[in-house]
Amino acid sequence: MDLQEYMLRMGKQAREAAKILAKTPTKVKNQALEAIAQQLRQQQQLLLAANAKDLETGKAKGLDSALLDRLTLNDLRITNLIEGLHQVIALPDPVGAITDLNYRPSGIQVGKMRVPLGVVGMIYESRPNVTAEAAALCLKSGNATILRGGSESIHSNQAIAQCISAGLQAASLPSTAVQVIETTDRAAVGELIRLAKYVDVIIPRGGKSLIERISQEACIPVIKHLDGICHTYIDDQADLDKAITVAYNAKTQRYGTCNTMETLLVAAGIAAQVLPPLAEKYQAAGVELRGCPVTQAILPGIQSATAEDWDTEYLAPILSIRVVKDLDEAMEHICQHGSQHTDAIITENWNRARRFLTEVDSSSVMVNTSTRFADGFEYGLGAEIGISTDKFHARGPVGLEGLTSQKFIVLGDGQIRQ
Amino acid sequence: MDLQEYMLRMGKQAREAAKILAKTPTKVKNQALEAIAQQLRQQQQLLLAANAKDLETGKAKGLDSALLDRLTLNDLRITNLIEGLHQVIALPDPVGAITDLNYRPSGIQVGKMRVPLGVVGMIYESRPNVTAEAAALCLKSGNATILRGGSESIHSNQAIAQCISAGLQAASLPSTAVQVIETTDRAAVGELIRLAKYVDVIIPRGGKSLIERISQEACIPVIKHLDGICHTYIDDQADLDKAITVAYNAKTQRYGTCNTMETLLVAAGIAAQVLPPLAEKYQAAGVELRGCPVTQAILPGIQSATAEDWDTEYLAPILSIRVVKDLDEAMEHICQHGSQHTDAIITENWNRARRFLTEVDSSSVMVNTSTRFADGFEYGLGAEIGISTDKFHARGPVGLEGLTSQKFIVLGDGQIRQ
Numbered sequence: 075m076d077l078q079e080y081m082l083r084m085g086k087q088a089r090e091a092a093k094i095l096a097k098t099p100t101k102v103k104n105q106a107l108e109a110i111a112q113q114l115r116q117q118q119q120l121l122l123a124a125n126a127k128d129l130e131t132g133k134a135k136g137l138d139s140a141l142l143d144r145l146t147l148n149d150l151r152i153t154n155l156i157e158g159l160h161q162v163i164a165l166p167d168p169v170g171a172i173t174d175l176n177y178r179p180s181g182i183q184v185g186k187m188r189v190p191l192g193v194v195g196m197i198y199e200s201r202p203n204v205t206a207e208a209a210a211l212c213l214k215s216g217n218a219t220i221l222r223g224g225s226e227s228i229h230s231n232q233a234i235a236q237c238i239s240a241g242l243q244a245a246s247l248p249s250t251a252v253q254v255i256e257t258t259d260r261a262a263v264g265e266l267i268r269l270a271k272y273v274d275v276i277i278p279r280g281g282k283s284l285i286e287r288i289s290q291e292a293c294i295p296v297i298k299h300l301d302g303i304c305h306t307y308i309d310d311q312a313d314l315d316k317a318i319t320v321a322y323n324a325k326t327q328r329y330g331t332c333n334t335m336e337t338l339l340v341a342a343g344i345a346a347q348v349l350p351p352l353a354e355k356y357q358a359a360g361v362e363l364r365g366c367p368v369t370q371a372i373l374p375g376i377q378s379a380t381a382e383d384w385d386t387e388y389l390a391p392i393l394s395i396r397v398v399k400d401l402d403e404a405m406e407h408i409c410q411h412g413s414q415h416t417d418a419i420i421t422e423n424w425n426r427a428r429r430f431l432t433e434v435d436s437s438s439v440m441v442n443t444s445t446r447f448a449d450g451f452e453y454g455l456g457a458e459i460g461i462s463t464d465k466f467h468a469r470g471p472v473g474l475e476g477l478t479s480q481k482f483i484v485l486g487d488g489q490i491r492q
Numbered sequence: 493m494d495l496q497e498y499m500l501r502m503g504k505q506a507r508e509a510a511k512i513l514a515k516t517p518t519k520v521k522n523q524a525l526e527a528i529a530q531q532l533r534q535q536q537q538l539l540l541a542a543n544a545k546d547l548e549t550g551k552a553k554g555l556d557s558a559l560l561d562r563l564t565l566n567d568l569r570i571t572n573l574i575e576g577l578h579q580v581i582a583l584p585d586p587v588g589a590i591t592d593l594n595y596r597p598s599g600i601q602v603g604k605m606r607v608p609l610g611v612v613g614m615i616y617e618s619r620p621n622v623t624a625e626a627a628a629l630c631l632k633s634g635n636a637t638i639l640r641g642g643s644e645s646i647h648s649n650q651a652i653a654q655c656i657s658a659g660l661q662a663a664s665l666p667s668t669a670v671q672v673i674e675t676t677d678r679a680a681v682g683e684l685i686r687l688a689k690y691v692d693v694i695i696p697r698g699g700k701s702l703i704e705r706i707s708q709e710a711c712i713p714v715i716k717h718l719d720g721i722c723h724t725y726i727d728d729q730a731d732l733d734k735a736i737t738v739a740y741n742a743k744t745q746r747y748g749t750c751n752t753m754e755t756l757l758v759a760a761g762i763a764a765q766v767l768p769p770l771a772e773k774y775q776a777a778g779v780e781l782r783g784c785p786v787t788q789a790i791l792p793g794i795q796s797a798t799a800e801d802w803d804t805e806y807l808a809p810i811l812s813i814r815v816v817k818d819l820d821e822a823m824e825h826i827c828q829h830g831s832q833h834t835d836a837i838i839t840e841n842w843n844r845a846r847r848f849l850t851e852v853d854s855s856s857v858m859v860n861t862s863t864r865f866a867d868g869f870e871y872g873l874g875a876e877i878g879i880s881t882d883k884f885h886a887r888g889p890v891g892l893e894g895l896t897s898q899k900f901i902v903l904g905d906g907q908i909r910q
Binding site for chain 1: 511514515588594596598600602605607609610692693707708711713731733734737738740741742745827836849850851853854855856857858859860861862864865866870871872882883884885887888889897898899900901902903904905906907908909
C-alpha cells in the first residue's frame with residue numbers, strides 16, 4: 075500500500091462526506107447515531123472477540139495494567155458506550171444556529187450562522203471507547219472524521235468502525251463520514267497532520283510529548299491539551315469549612331484526571347488554622363504531602379517540596395503545598411508554574427474573587443469550588459472531545475460548539491454599497 | 493546583533509506587557525490611544541520626513557506606482573490615521589464581557605469571560621498606516637503586538653513606533669506593549685513565527701505566496717487571508733432590477749478589493765433577459781467580459797473564458813460570466829472554484845435563498861446584496877485587522893472580538909464534585 079496515496083484518498087473522501095454532513099438535518103444525524111448504537115449492541119460478541127485479540131497482543135507486548143485497562147472492552151463498557159451515544163443524540167444540534175442578526179445603517183442585516191469545521195482528524199491512545207465517542211460528537215456537529223487510535227487497539231477499532239459504517243448507511247449517510255485508519259504504520263499520523271487541504275483540525279490525545287510533536291509538525295490547526303497543573307489558593311479571608319471541603323475534594327475525588335489539584339497555595343494569615351485539619355484529612359486518604367519550609371514548620375514531618383514539584387502534574391495521591399504572602403504572590407506562582415488549565419480561589423472577599431477571575435489566565439478560573447468541576451458534562455456541554463489548554467478557537471472543555479465555526483450571513487433586498 | 497536573541501527578547505517583553513494589558517481598564521487603554529493620536533499629530537513633520545526617506549529608497553529600488561502609493565504618507569492620510577484611532581476609542585471593549593452564566597445542577601454557575609489572546613505577531617506589506625491601525629486594534633483588545641512591516645517602510649514605521657511608544661508611556665503603560673521589529677532582515681519573520689512560547693497568533697497580510705509560506709512554516713496559529721474569488725449567482729427567480737443593480741455594484745464599486753465579485757453565475761432561465769442590459773452597464777464602465785459559450789451566444793463579441801478564468805482573482809475591471817442550469821450547478825461551481833470568501837445569491841425564492849445560506853461554505857454568504865459589503869466597518873465590527881478565509885477561530889472580517897478568546901469562569905459557594 076502506498077501510504078501517502080492511501081491517506082490522500084481518505085482525506086478526499088472525508089472532504090466529500092463533510093459537504094453532505096454539513097447539510098444533513100439533525101433528525102438524520104440522530105437516526106445515524108441511533109443506528110450505530112443498535113449495531114454496537116447487536117455486534118457486542120464480535121466487538122468483544124476483536125478486543126480479546128488486542129488484549130492478547132497487548133499482554134504479549136508487555137503493556138502495563140493501566141494501559142490494558144484502558145484497552146479493555148466488556149459488557150458494561152459497551153453499555154456505557156451506547157449510553158454515551160444516546161446522550162449525544164439528546165444534545166441540541168449547534169449547526170445552523172443564527173445569532174446577532176442585526177440591521178446595519180445600510181439596510182442589510184448581518185448575523186452569524188454556526189457551521190461545522192469540516193473534517194476532524196483525531197489521534198488518540200489505545201482506547202476503543204474514544205473511537206465511538208469521537209465519531210458521535212463529530213457526526214452530531216456535522217463534521218467528517220478520520221480516526222487514528224493507538225496501534226494496540228487496531229482490531230477493536232476496526233470492529234467499532236464496522237458498526238459505525240453500518241449505522242451511517244442505515245441513515246443513508248456516506249460511510250466515509252467516519253473513517254478509521256486501518257494501518258498501524260506510524261507514518262500515517264505524519265501524513266494525516268499534513269493533509270491541509272482535506273483536514274480542518276487535528277485533535278491529539280495522549281502523552282504530552284506526542285502532543286507536542288504533533289503540534290510542532292502539523293500544518294493544520296491543532297486543538298491540544300498539554301498538562302493540567304491545577305491550583306487551589308486558600309485566601310486569608312476564606313471560610314475555613316469551605317476551604318477544607320473544597321481543597322480536599324479537588325485533590326482526592328479522583329487522582330488521575332487533568333483537573334485534579336496538584337498544588338495547594340495557602341495565604342500566610344490562615345495557614346496555621348487551615349493546614350493542620352486539612353493535612354489530617356489528606357493523610358487519612360493516603361495523600362503524600364510535600365511542603366515549602368513554612369508549610370513544614372506548620373506540618374512537621376512532611377517531605378519538603380523541591381523546585382521540580384511545583385512544575386509537576388502528579389496524577390497521583392501526592393500534593394505540593396506552598397504558603398504565600400497574599401493574592402499577588404499566589405497569582406504569580408500560578409502564572410509561573412501553572413499550565414493554564416484550571417485554577418481556583420477560596421475566599422469570601424469580593425474584590426479578591428473579582429481580581430482572581432480577571433487576572434488568572436487559565437481555561438477555567440473558579441471561585442469557592444473544586445477544580446474537579448472543569449469538565450464538559452459538569453459545564454453542561456454534554457460530552458467533551460477534549461480539553462483545550464490553548465487560547466485560540468476553543469479554550470477549556472471542547473464540546474459540540476468547539477467543533478463548529480461561525481460564518482457571516484448577510485440578508486438584503488437589493489442594497490448596494492455606496 | 494544576534495537575531496535569534498533579539499527576537500526572543502522581543503517575545504519575552506511582549507509576554508510581560510501582555511500580562512499588564514490583560515488587566516488594564518478600558519479607560520486607560522483609551523487614554524493611551526488618545527495620546528498616540530496626539531503624538532501622531534504633533535510629530536506629523538517628523539513622520540513625513542521619515543516617509544520621504546522611504547519613498548526615495550523605494551523609487552531608487554524601482555517600486556511600481558501602486559506600491560509607492562501604499563507606502564506614501566501625507567497630511568490627509570495622517571489625519572485619516574488619527575481619525576481611525578478615534579474610531580477604535582469609540583468601539584466597545586470586548587475584554588471582560590461575561591456571557592452564558594448559568595446555574596448547573598451541582599449548584600455552580602458556569603459562564604464564559606472574554607479575554608485577550610495575548611501576543612499578536614503582525615506581518616504586513618510596506619504600508620505605514622497598518623502599523624498604527626494594527627497597534628490600535630490590538631491595544632484596545634488587550635493584546636501586546638510585535639509588528640513587522642515591509643522593509644521599504646522601515647523609517648516610517650520607526651517614526652510611528654516612536655509616537656506609539658510615547659503615547660503608551662503617557663498612559664503609564666509599558667512601551668513594549670507595541671514593538672516594531674527594527675531590522676529589515678527577512679530572517680526576523682522566520683524567528684517570529686516560531687516564538688510559540690511568546691506569540692499566540694500570527695496575522696500575515698500581503699501576497700498569497702507569502703501567506704502560504706508563513707502558514708506552512710509557522711509553529712503558531714495563523715489568521716490568514718488567502719484570495720477572494722467572490723461570486724454572485726443570479727437565480728431565475730431573481731428580481732431583474734435588483735439583479736442588475738447588485739451585480740453591477742459587486743463588480744464596479746471598487747476593483748482592487750478582495751470582496752469584489754470576480755465571477756457572475758446566471759441561471760439559464762433568466763440569462764437572455766438579464767445579461768444584455770447588465771453587459772451594457774459593465775461595458776460602459778470599461779469592464780472586460782469573458783464568458784462561457786452560452787454567455788457568448790447571448791453577448792456576441794465578448795471574449796471566451798478559459799478554464800483558468802474561473803480560478804482567477806482579477807482585482808481588475810475584468811469579469812468572467814457563466815450560465816448555469818440551476819442553483820445546484822451554481823453552488824457546485826462556487827464550491828469548485830470559489831475561495832470561501834464571499835458569495836451571494838439574487839433570488840426572490842425563499843427556499844433557494846435558505847439553501848444558499850446553509851449550503852455555501854464561505855466566510856460571508858449573502859442574499860440579494862452586494863459582495864462589496866463583506867467588510868468590518870459595514871458589518872459593524874468597527875475596524876478590521878484582516879479578513880480570515882479560515883474556518884478555525886475567526887471567519888470573515890476580524891475585528892476586536894477575533895483578537896480575543898473566552899475562558900470559563902465557575903462561581904460557587906463551597907460546592908464539591910460528588
